[in-house]
Every structure is written in C-alpha cells, then in structure tokens.
Amino acid sequence: MLHVLLPMLRWSLLLLALALLPLALLTVVKSPDWSEWKLALLAGEYGHWLALVPVLLGTLAWWTRGASASVAVATALLCALAVGLFLRPCLEAWKLGGALPGQLARQFGPVALARPPFSFSALFGAAPAPVPAETAVFSGDLSLDFYRAVGQTRAPCVLLIHGGGWDGGSRTEIVHFTHWLAHQGYAVAALDYRLAPHAVWPAQRDDTVAALAYLKTHSARLGLDPTRFVLLGRSAGGNIAEAVAYTAGDPAIRGVIALYAPADLHFAWQYSREDDVLKSPQLLRQFLGGPPADARAAYDSSSGYLHVAPSTPPTLLVHGQLDTLVWHRQSERLAARLGEHRVPHAFVSLPWATHAFEFNLAGPGGQLATFSIAWFLAAVTK
Secondary structure (H helix, E strand, O other): OHHHHHHHHHHHHHHHHHHHHHHHHOOOOOOOOOOOOHHHHHHHHOHHHHOHHHHHHHHHHHHOOOOOOHHHHHHHHHHHHHHHHHHHHHHHHHHHHHHHHHHHHHHHOOOOOOOOOOOOHHHHOOOOOOOOOEEEEEEOOEEEEEEOOOOOOOEEEEEEEOOOOOOOOOOOOOHHHHHHHHHOOOEEEEEOOOOOOOOOOOHHHHHHHHHHHHHHHOHHHHOEEEEEEEEEEEOHHHHHHHHHHHHOOOOOEEEEEEEOOOOOHHHHHHOOOOOOOOOHHHHHHHHHOOOOOOOHHHHHHOOHHHHOOOOOOOEEEEEEOOOOOOOHHHHHHHHHHHHHOOOOEEEEEEOOOOOOHHHOOOOHHHHHHHHHHHHHHHHHOO
C-alpha cells in the first residue's frame, strides 16, 4: 500500500507547490482585474507567514522523495521560488527603510523616533491595545468617533477620512490603525461623510469642514489643540483630504497624509474603463454628477492636484506600485507637482504593495507607513 500512496503524495505536493506560486507572484505583478485583489494584500503583507507553507511542502517532498527524486526536486525548486517571492516584501522594506529617515528629514526636518523604519523582529508584533471611542453627531445625522490621545492633553488631532470609492466604507475601517495613532500621542477623529450617489461633491468636502468646525468648537472638552490638525485619508478619503486641505486656506491644517489616493480625477477619468475592477467611470459619475464634459467644476474642485500652490500644507504620500484600484501614477504625479511648487512633501513608494497595505501594522508596508506617518506628524505638529 505504501508504494502506491507515496507517489500520490509526491505528486500532490508538487500540485500544491504549483498552486502556491500564483499567490506568491502577486508580490511582483499586479493582481489581474478578474481576480480578488485582497489576495495581493495577503501575499505582500503576510508573506513572511505564508513562506512557512512552501518550506513545509518542500521539506516533506524531499523527505518522501524515494529512489527517483525528479518530482521532489521540481517541488523543492517551486517551493524555493515561492519562499523567495513571499519574503521579497520584507527584503524590499529593509532596503527602503535604510534611506527613509534621510528622505523624511530632508523634507520635514529631523525627528527622533524610538523605532527603526523596518525590523524583522517587529513582523511578529502584537496589535496596539484598543482605545475607547466617544461617538458624537457633528452635522445632521453624521457621526464621528473620537479617540483621546493616550497620555496627552491639548494634543494635535488627526482627522481620519475613510475610503470606499465615495459610495461605501465607514469611519470604523482599520480601527487598530486608529488605536495606534492614539497611542502615539494624537487625538483621532474618524468621521462619516455623505456617500454617493445620494450625495455628490462638494457634499463630502462640506462634511469634512463641518467636522473640523465641530472639533474646534469642542476642543477644550475633547482635550485637543484646535490649532493643530492633520487630515489623513485612505483611497477615496485621501482624495477628499487633499482637496479640503489644499483649498480650505485653514492655518490649523498643518499637513495632509494621503494613502493610495486619486489626486486628479480628470486623470482618473481619462484612464478609467467600464470593465476595470472598480467600474471606475460609474464611481466618478455618481460622485461628481456626471462625466467631465457635464461636471467640469466638480472634477476641478475635487482634484487636489489642480490646487497645489506654494502655500499648500506639507504632504505625505504613501502608495503601492502594484495597486490595482488606484493607479500609482496618481501619487507620482502629485509628488512631482508638489516638488515644482517647493511644497515640503515625501512620496513613499512601495514596490510590492497593493491597496490597504497598512492593514497589517506589523507587515512590511505597515511598518514603513507607520514610521513615515509618525515622523510626519511629529514634524508638522510640533
């Protein structure tokens, strides 16, 4: 019986190794439109855990190789390739981390942080302890969750604007990231805003400005400094954060952080396709009230890229090069425009990363993003 089962096991291990390879390849190629993009997030930010699977398969294949080792050798080679691909993000993050402090210091000035940009030991770190939220209605039926800065009074405040394609999402997304911010000594206000298609731009801008006004009015009770705000947005929320920060003319907005955000919606429309993973033309039409030919003013006012000036607040951009939802070129172009106007800015470009890379704070993308954000916040709110 054993002489029948062992060959079956060897071929099964080879097939499993082949099945792992497409997942591992998502650390070097973009996820196709027809696939689930979150698999790329899994491969890129949890690859150091996933690498254990091909190690186990390869070891088992070699242990059961028998007299003819050809199948075992093929399995071992495939497993070695998968291990290398799964560990690539960590090696890239280690390399990028060496240059990151210098990049940030040149733009925002020196900051003393107690942690390195990337650490292999931190890959296995625990999530931050939860911080209780205080929920308040700030405009109409819109609410925000407020998290007090841990160990701080009169703290700077991060206004957190969620993603979701302008027609979805909520203020509770990636809440462990919010807890991390509070533990860094910043008050955090995560807000909801009116969603498309029921509300078109500039409703989302007005909601963000209303949230800022509410926080300023209640600053003493909330223990925050009404003169020190940073707007932080993800994806669609990053678009809103840029547009508000660049047009509000509010000196209390000390900076803006945009994670994988579309900065220029004319550019987004130009390269959108009805069959892309997001059906982007429909998202833009329902958010802005139509195509650019019918809603040019909305496209103009919602595109932070068009409003960059020497007075624009300092900006931190973080974007993955393998993002299939928001083209990496969006942040690339905005960084170039900020440079033309000599606005203090940094663009942290992650070669392996896709959308939502900071979901795993301990992962390679999470570590570089949180290091950059901690540096930026300390520099612009001091």
